[in-house]
Amino acid sequence: MCATRLLRASLLAALGVIPASEGFARPKATSARSAAPATVTVDYGIALAGIPIGTAQVSGQFESARYRMDVSARLTGLVGAVTGGMGSARASGLIAEGPQPSAFAISTKTSNSGIAVRMALARGNVTQSEVTPPLIDMGDRVPVTPANKRGIVDPASALMMPAVSRGDLTDQANCNRTIPVFDGATRFNVVLSYGETRTIEKPGYAGPVLVCNARYQAIAGHRPDRPGVKFMEDNRDMSVWLAPVEGTRVLLPVRISVRTTLGTNIIEATRWNRVGPQIVTARAEGQPSDPVVQATLVDQ
Numbered sequence: 001m002c003a004t005r006l007l008r009a010s011l012l013a014a015l016g017v018i019p020a021s022e023g024f025a026r027p028k029a030t031s032a033r034s035a036a037p038a039t040v041t042v043d044y045g046i047a048l049a050g051i052p053i054g055t056a057q058v059s060g061q062f063e064s065a066r067y068r069m070d071v072s073a074r075l076t077g078l079v080g081a082v083t084g085g086m087g088s089a090r091a092s093g094l095i096a097e098g099p100q101p102s103a104f105a106i107s108t109k110t111s112n113s114g115i116a117v118r119m120a121l122a123r124g125n126v127t128q129s130e131v132t133p134p135l136i137d138m139g140d141r142v143p144v145t146p147a148n149k150r151g152i153v154d155p156a157s158a159l160m161m162p163a164v165s166r167g168d169l170t171d172q173a174n175c176n177r178t179i180p181v182f183d184g185a186t187r188f189n190v191v192l193s194y195g196e197t198r199t200i201e202k203p204g205y206a207g208p209v210l211v212c213n214a215r216y217q218a219i220a221g222h223r224p225d226r227p228g229v230k231f232m233e234d235n236r237d238m239s240v241w242l243a244p245v246e247g248t249r250v251l252l253p254v255r256i257s258v259r260t261t262l263g264t265n266i267i268e269a270t271r272w273n274r275v276g277p278q279i280v281t282a283r284a285e286g287q288p289s290d291p292v293v294q295a296t297l298v299d300q
Helices: 003-015 077-083 227-234
Strands: 038-048 051-063 066-075 086-095 099-109 114-122 125-132 177-182 187-202 205-220 238-244 250-260 263-275
Touching: 038 250, 051 250, 187 238, 187 263, 205 227, 205 250
Parallel strands: none
Antiparallel strands: 038 051, 038 263, 051 066, 066 086, 086 099, 099 114, 114 125, 177 187, 187 205, 205 238, 238 250, 250 263
């Protein structure tokens, strides 16, 4: 696996090649109580086949019915020294039955290449997208249709999972969801199902987590004859552990595990920090969308 693919695989896993919520129906008009933002910042370590290869951070800000997710990842150690791999992403939008993104941007960079994606959306429907540099058309990609760009969630928004159950956040029903992800180039589903409930202890969080099994379903934009696509579609060794954010109706990943051809890629929380008051899941019709936000990278 080349450095760019390794970075993208780790960053996309951190961004939620495993997450988000199923209910993307148009929300009912409701009033939102005002509240100061609640912020959660989670630091992660990234390991491949048991070897530490990088770090990541996810910061979520929730204010009334709006959210913003900032994600960054960097390859470290020998891999980082050789590749210079790093990436960042940002998404923002509205919280209804599920995330309804209005803007998404991601940028990944290695010592010899880089990829940037920008999308503008309205209630989870893509209105504009740009991939730089453009993908090379090899003639074997499954075409992405306009229908594939409707009712989707971007990878960064997918990390924020509003509860689908009216019960406790650790209700096993919150594992059972299908996530329609579009990353600007490919459209795929991540199908989650309940595995078990565990208790963990991390700096900043101690308590129950949902362990959700995950499956990958390619929809469009992929090259179906590529070995990597077939490997992921047949992959039964993927999971995400979800922890509730205190005072909210939201869960975030504390552990993501994806088996790859080089070994299991694990992204696991090392520190959890939550500040601020309660999130209110509410939405009034007609609220304008956010502008496109460009993710930025800083050389280190």
